Amino acid sequence: MPKKFVGENSKSAAARARKSAAKEIESTRRQQQLEDEYWRDDDKHAARKQQRKAETEKRKLATTKVKEPVTHIEKPLEENVNRLQVVGEEARSIEEAIAVLSFKEAEIDRHPEKRLKAAFTAFEEANLPRIKSENPTLRISQLKQILRKEWMRSPENPLNQQMAS
Template identity: 40%
Template sequence: MSSKKFGINTKSAEARARKDAVKESSNRDKQQKLEDEYWRDDDKQIQKKQQRKDERDQKDHEKLQRKQELAKLVEQEEAALTASKAKAKSDLAPKKVTQAQIQQRQAAAATSTIPNRNIEFFDYHLSIINLILEPKRTTIDDIPLEENINRLQIDGASARNVDDAVHVLRSTEASVDTHPEKRMKAAYETFENENLPKLKQEHPTLRLSQLKQLLKKEWMKSPDNPFNKPTKAYNELGNSKQYNLPEEKDSDNDD
């Protein structure tokens, strides 16, 4: 008997083994896919939640990056500001003066003909303070002169004694109106006849009563008013009276 009948063909055995391995691997992949498909979550709400969570995480990450960038910029600006302040302080700091420079300035000040302004300013203010603190001296010109009461002068006439004073007072009584109330009504009527037409032209929209009120105001200041002239007071005679303008009836309907 030949060896082929009772022996094993190694090549065919290897090929069969490879084929079985490929088949087994394919079966495992299919089984894994089935298991993954079975356990896969198809809930759409959970997927949306996960998506929102991922978006929030991304935003937080971006915000953190921006904060870090801003903090870095602030640090850079503070460092630059500190450096500029230090430089300005060093520029403003007084420079060291050598002894030779001090001696040179002293020699220039000693030989200079320009006066020291600080000393002049101090002397000027000191003189003002001395003037303020110095007691005021009263001279004869500063004393006001009192009026001579032994001499009386009325309207240009002078009197040195009692008789002269009585004569002067009596002479002035002639020009004093002792009874202005007797001429009051007639004087006012004349004043009204002369000035009321003028007021009507100046104030055409006013009523007659309003015009007469304006007329009375002008009458109180008018030189034609007897009471605006020198009068002799009635209280000197023990008879005090008050005189008013003549009463007038309102005629608002008159033109």
Template identity: 45%
Template sequence: MPKKMSGENSKATAARERKNEKLTADKNAKEKAKEDAYWEDDDKSLAKKQSRKEDQEKKRLEALAKKKERDELAAQEEKETLSKIVKVNPVKQTQARIREETERREIAAKKASTKPELETHLSKPIEVNVNRVNVDGSEARTIDEAISVLSVSSEPVVDKHPEKRMKAAYEEFENIRLPQLKSENPNMRLSQLKQMLRKEWQKHPNNPLIASMRS
């Protein structure tokens, strides 16, 4: 009887062990399948997230490119508009540029006024002609003889054609006096300065007509 019971227990134990092994194997298989499914779902979620991120970055780059294009077009249009405005209405001189130009002209006028006056036939003293013919027909070869000739002759020498020297004398007067008038009147126009110049010339001693009338 004991041997028989021992044999039955051995078979039952083996059967239980096989059953337990099968249950354990099934359990492990289910857990592994569940774990694989979990990671598979997680990979899909990550892929979706990555895809959405890439789409967002693509849209952002496209938006930046469009904005840059709009800005460039706007800048080009503004440049063309300003160019047209400049052609129709030239830019006026600013107050700073006007002051700078005025100062530059004043400095140039001062430099011109400090230059020594050019010696001309109008500023030179009249020289005695030592070869002047005496009243008796002989030539005056010395200064004493020339003085005697001048003292004998009571009739003054008259410039019969002063207008021939007028243009050269006026140009010389203008070159000297005009820079001085510019320096004295920096806010006046050139036409006004020349009008003042002509008025002064009418009474100036270097005017051949004045000298002719005085003689």
């Protein structure tokens, strides 16, 4: 005859305890949810009033916050041209003085297409190795097409320089 079993199975007792604990937690959660639902305030006017109150409080905080005074000027001061000492150049008339004190602007290039070929070859020599390293599998004609597209947008292009000024 088999041995008599005295007491209860410990594994089944542990399982029952786990199930009852889970059931208890679930019931308390449901009870809490029902209570929250009961006490929830659905009044739109009260919610709007609370929101307005919070906004006004936020505005008050923003206005009461002390603004820092401007301690430095972000733009540097320009040099006073009336006190400017130009070395080497003297002006006897108003036109000469204006010419001396004004910044010499580059004359507008009337024929940029004359410099176009030389500028493009210089651009090509400078940028073709970079494009080759970026695209090692392309043919030279494809590389030159990419180079040409960059040239059209480049500030080194005399035609673009004319448009910029």
